[in-house]
Amino acid sequence: MPIPLIKLGDCLDILKEFPDNHIDLIFTSPPYADRRKTTYGGVSPDKYVEWFLPISMELLRVLKPDGTFILNIREKAENGELSTYVLELVLALRKQGWLWTEEFIWHKKNSYPGKWPNRFRNAWERLLQFNKNKHFNMYQDEVKIPIGNWATGRLKNLSETDKIRDNAKNGSGFGKNISNWVGKESVYPDNVLYLSTECSNKNHSAAFPDALPEWFIRLFTKEGDTVLDPFMGSGTTVFVANKMNRNAIGIEIKPEYFEMVKMGMEKPNQIIFNWS
Amino acid sequence: MPIPLIKLGDCLDILKEFPDNHIDLIFTSPPYADRRKTTYGGVSPDKYVEWFLPISMELLRVLKPDGTFILNIREKAENGELSTYVLELVLALRKQGWLWTEEFIWHKKNSYPGKWPNRFRNAWERLLQFNKNKHFNMYQDEVKIPIGNWATGRLKNLSETDKIRDNAKNGSGFGKNISNWVGKESVYPDNVLYLSTECSNKNHSAAFPDALPEWFIRLFTKEGDTVLDPFMGSGTTVFVANKMNRNAIGIEIKPEYFEMVKMGMEKPNQIIFNWS
DNA sequence: AGCTCTTATGAATCATTGA
């Protein structure tokens, strides 16, 4: 199994050292714009596009022609109105040469509680898909789901619980049902992912569940391919990609997170187990 | 019960006859942009914003200051890429004076099966909320939903920590006091509507289920208020609003649809039934 | 193995208060 490559620093600088056309999938969740700087050093909404474009220029360069870029993002409501920086970013990325191919929705099973005078709680995020070419690699059969569990985009069998529990019991690794997925009893999913927000990396303010990168890695890469997360955070993308026998590359600007991921990698039992 | 007012003609012309500030809710699903003109006389994607803005200017005028405009729309993939006219429209509407308050997602419970080489089937649509002011009418209690099954067991036996406010450890400001929930039977929903696509009006190419306008009518209007659909189509919004004792106004440019709605209104058994 | 019960917590907003 390949060892993940992780780098400490500003991804704009680090990316410049990378060669052209060698990444198969970029899966990332950049810091969201935030006027009130909270846990993850916010970029202000009006500077967001300007800040992101030089980075996405490098991403465009390092991505293979048939590779895919998945951007997990959601604008915030502030002072009663939604920010428009995500919309502006999509338009700007298109001008930069990206094709806006699809918008998946992550429908959060358990979103944070809350209700406000003019608003209900938010229970979804965007997963914007961009490509360099109209033809890109997509392994649709790899994300087929059993017809029995089929209830419009539900991914019950991808739940981390099942896998960990299974792993703990017999030591043979999780994924017992994966072979069942590719069978006559399975169907193709749609573009809504219905997942809970639980995640194994508790020390990051913005971690997503393993199932999220897992699904896209499965769909857009095969074993031995290379997956990049330029905003690594607590390393979910990197760990998951590694477990799935993909070459994983992560870049993180914050030393605390970088060290956390590095330490996690040094504990093999946490990151290495069988993937059938 | 008031009788719906329906008008045949281009909504841009008809709207000009309407007085200022007298609509409480505009709920509509305009014709989607489509280069290949299909059933509903398509507007081309690059002309879409230009075509829509004069209409939305009138909508802005006729809407009450505390009223709401809900726009049901979803861009189509064409030639492998998503059109950007919806994003551009949101930005343009903001410039026109609208506040972009929220984006609800309609997660379609049972969308048609289907798969393309580079794409899965689409299972969601946008419901963009716009307002004239930061303060608008919102009757949140009217759309409460039954509390989840977890509550039955959870609220039977309360531990000590359940009886006090228990703040989240991560400093996010979240906290809970479980004992406040005892006896609660309904909770506030979130901003994802998980509804099936079935609808009573089968003869229109873009009809939505009754539950969609119902939810927004319930949330943003009270009995006796006025609901407008400037792209009436098969009349779902008008029929539902009427059943809910709201004044309904519909405008339709196509004589076939107009006549269909008119005939439906003349058959009371089709529009009057129990409303749970 | 399977059930019940307990506990922890997840990219949140807005009104109010104070500087």
Place this chain on the structure above:
DNA sequence: GTCAATGATTCATAAGAGC
């Protein structure tokens, strides 16, 4: 005024312990 900090509000899920 304008801007920043603080308090109030609020569900559903999964892990884990116990039987």
